[in-house]
Structure formats: structure tokens, C-alpha cells
Amino acid sequence: SRGQGVILQYFASH
Amino acid sequence: MFEARLVQGNLLKKVLESLKDLLTEASWDCADTGIQLQAMDNSHVSLVSVQLRADGFDKFRCDRQLSMGMNLTSMSKILRCAANDDIITIKAQDQADNVTFVFESPNQEKVADYEMKLMNLDQEHLGIPETDYAAVIKLPAAEFQRIIKDLSQFGESVVISCTKEGVKFSAAGDIGVGNIKLAQTASVDKEEEAVTIEMQEPVTLTFACRYLNMFTKATCLAPQVTLSMSPEVPLVVEYKIGDMGHVRYYLAPKIED
Numbered sequence: 001s002r003g004q005g006v007i008l009q010y011f012a013s014h
Numbered sequence: 015m016f017e018a019r020l021v022q023g024n025l026l027k028k029v030l031e032s033l034k035d036l037l038t039e040a041s042w043d044c045a046d047t048g049i050q051l052q053a054m055d056n057s058h059v060s061l062v063s064v065q066l067r068a069d070g071f072d073k074f075r076c077d078r079q080l081s082m083g084m085n086l087t088s089m090s091k092i093l094r095c096a097a098n099d100d101i102i103t104i105k106a107q108d109q110a111d112n113v114t115f116v117f118e119s120p121n122q123e124k125v126a127d128y129e130m131k132l133m134n135l136d137q138e139h140l141g142i143p144e145t146d147y148a149a150v151i152k153l154p155a156a157e158f159q160r161i162i163k164d165l166s167q168f169g170e171s172v173v174i175s176c177t178k179e180g181v182k183f184s185a186a187g188d189i190g191v192g193n194i195k196l197a198q199t200a201s202v203d204k205e206e207e208a209v210t211i212e213m214q215e216p217v218t219l220t221f222a223c224r225y226l227n228m229f230t231k232a233t234c235l236a237p238q239v240t241l242s243m244s245p246e247v248p249l250v251v252e253y254k255i256g257d258m259g260h261v262r263y264y265l266a267p268k269i270e271d
Contacts, residue, residue, distance in 0.1 A: 002171070002220055005266035006058045010248050011140035 016044050016080055016106045018066075019073035023102030023117065025235070025256050027093045029064060032232030032253070032261055034090040036062060036225075041135050042082045048074070048259070052139055060225050061140060061248075061264040070258020073103075082106060082113055083135035092128045106132075142264070147242040147250070148217045149176035152210045153196060155239040155253065159230040161194050166223040168192045171268055175218040176243060181211060185223070206237035217243045220268040226251070229263040 020026055033040070033051075040053035040062075048071075051064040068074040096102055096117040103116040110132065117126045161183050165172050169187030176182075180197040202208045232253040233239075242250040248264040255261060 002268040002270060004059055004222060005269045007054055007061045007140070007248060007264060007266045008058055010266065011061065011142050011264075013138050013140055 015075060015077050015108060016082075017073065017075045017103065018044075018049065018068075018071045018105075019101065019103040020070075021072045021101050022256065023096055023100045024098045025258070026102050027096060027098070028232075028234045029066075029255060029261060030086065030090045030093050032229075032235060033062060033064070034086050035231055036060065036228045036263075037086050039083065039085050039133060039135060041137050042084060043079070044076045044082065045079045046074075046076045053137060054140070055225075059222065059266050060229075061142075063142070063262045063264070064255075065259040066255065067258050070256065072101075078108055080106065080108065081135075083133035083137075084113070084130065085133060088130055092130060095126065095128060145242075145244060145247060146214070148213065148215045148244040149181075149242070150212045151176060151181050151241040151243075152208065152238050153181075153241070154207055154209075155230075155233045155236055157196070157209075158239045158241075159233045162223060162226045162230055165192050165194065166227055170223055171220050172223055172226060173218060173220045174241070174243065174249070175216075176211060176213060177216045178211075178213055181209075181241075208238075215245075217245055219243055219245070219249060221249055221265055222268065225263075225265050229265070232261050232263075235261060 043050045048068040049066040100117040106113045115128045165185035168185035173184045183194045198211045199208045229251045236253040240252040251263040253261045
């Protein structure tokens with residue numbers, strides 16, 4: 001099954 | 015002092031329609047270069063980025079940078095009071111706690127102004143890295159909306175698969191399976207009806223229908239939509255706002271558990 005990724009996994013917070 | 019006047023006020027109405035289902039509140043960051051918004055949806059699955067360049071406005075003045083935190087549901091209610099052919103002006107004093115929207119009819123015979131309270135929003139800004147995408151697909155925005163709507167009936171997810179032959183959208187669920195294939199158009203009379211694919215390598219990603227459906231609220235903005243994909247990175251769904259900017263949605267793919 002596939003889970004939903006979150007955007008914070010990909011873009012760094014600053 | 016901040017003042018931005020847009021003769022084509024309906025563009026702003028459409029921008030709000032394309033945001034309000036995804037975001038309840040967000041900050042509009044104003045500078046002399048224009049207005050920007052960046053916000054994540056509540057579940058942090060997607061990110062919206064809006065750019066409205068200063069030169070796209072008929073009058074634009076921003077003496078000092080300001081960040082206007084707004085309840086987008088309220089902003090949307092106010093913008094719905096503007097007619098499609100109204101001229102819209104947004105005004106705020108420096109360090110003000112409210113913003114004013116002025117709607118003028120084209121013949122100037124009706125002028126309405128609405129004042130709205132600003133909010134203090136402590137919003138996280140994310141750095142979006144420059145990416146060379148493996149596949150960039152341009153297709154008619156209405157076609158994309160239709161595909162997502164149709165496939166949403168089958169399941170919660172849509173698989174988008176791009177090869178040199180074309181792009182395939184698939185969904186599977188209890189009632190069965192749906193596949194929609196679009197080939198790159200050989201020739202079209204109107205550029206806006208074309209399907210074009212620029213591909214470096216084949217890419218297949220899975221996305222939640224719920225978000226894709228919310229993104230297609232921006233279909234009213236532009237005749238074409240651009241989908242940019244690379245393996246294991248967020249999808250970018252971009253709609254142009256006339257020739258003054260864009261709305262970009264970034265959506266995290268579904269991943270193996």
C-alpha cells in the first residue's frame with residue numbers, strides 16, 4: 001500500500 | 015503605503031477561487047516587485063505559491079515590504095462582491111491592521127469599498143529548490159480537470175505515467191479500473207488545445223485525487239495547465255495568471271509504506 005508523503009519531506013523550512 | 019490597482023479585477027477573483035478550498039488563511043507578501051503568497055494546506059501535503067508581478071498591475075505602489083495575513087474565506091466573500099468587469103484596488107497603510115478593497119465599475123458610476131481586518135500569521139516559508147524535471151506536460155486545463163474528475167470516481171489516487179508516447183492517467187478501486195491516455199498532439203489549430211510533452215526520462219508517480227481536484231479550481235485562470243514531474247519529488251501544477259504571474263501547486267507523491 002502507499003502512504004501519503006508530506007511536502008516538508010522535500011522542501012526545507014527557512 | 016501599499017496600493018495595487020488591477021483593471022482586470024476578475025483575475026484576482028479567480029485567484030481567490032483557486033485558493034480558498036485549499037487554504038483558510040495565508041499571508042500576502044508585498045514588495046515593490048509585486049505580491050507573493052506561499053502556504054501549505056492544513057495537512058502539509060501540498061504547497062501553494064502565487065506570484066503577481068508589479069508590472070502586471072495598472073498601478074502598483076509599495077513603499078515598504080509588508081506581509082498581510084488574511085482569512086481567505088473572508089477575502090473570497092469580499093471579492094465575490096466585485097463584478098467580473100470591476101476594477102479592483104487593494105490598499106493598506108504601513109503597519110496597518112486592516113486592508114481595503116475598492117471595486118469600481120468600468121464607467122466609474124459605482125464605487126464600493128470593503129475593509130477587512132488583517133491577521134498576524136506566523137507562517138513557515140519553505141525553500142523550493144530549482145529542479146530540472148524529468149517530464150513537463152502541457153495540456154488544456156479543462157481536459158486535466160475532466161480527467162481528474164472522471165478518475166476520482168474510481169479511487170482515492172491517480173497514477174500519472176509519462177513516456178515518450180504520451181501521458182497516462184490511471185485509477186483503480188472497488189468499481190474497477192480507469193485509464194486515460196493522451197498522446198502528444200501532432201498539429202492543432204489553437205495552441206491552447208495542444209498537448210505537449212518534454213521528457214528527459216519516463217516517470218510514474220501516484221497522487222491523491224482530493225488535492226488534484228482542489229488544484230483544478232484554478233482552471234478558470236488559464237487555458238493551459240503545466241504538470242512537471244520527476245521521480246520521488248512533488249508534482250508541480252501550474253496555471254498562468256494572465257501575463258502577470260502564476261498559481262503553482264506542489265503536491266507530495268504517495269510513497270511506499
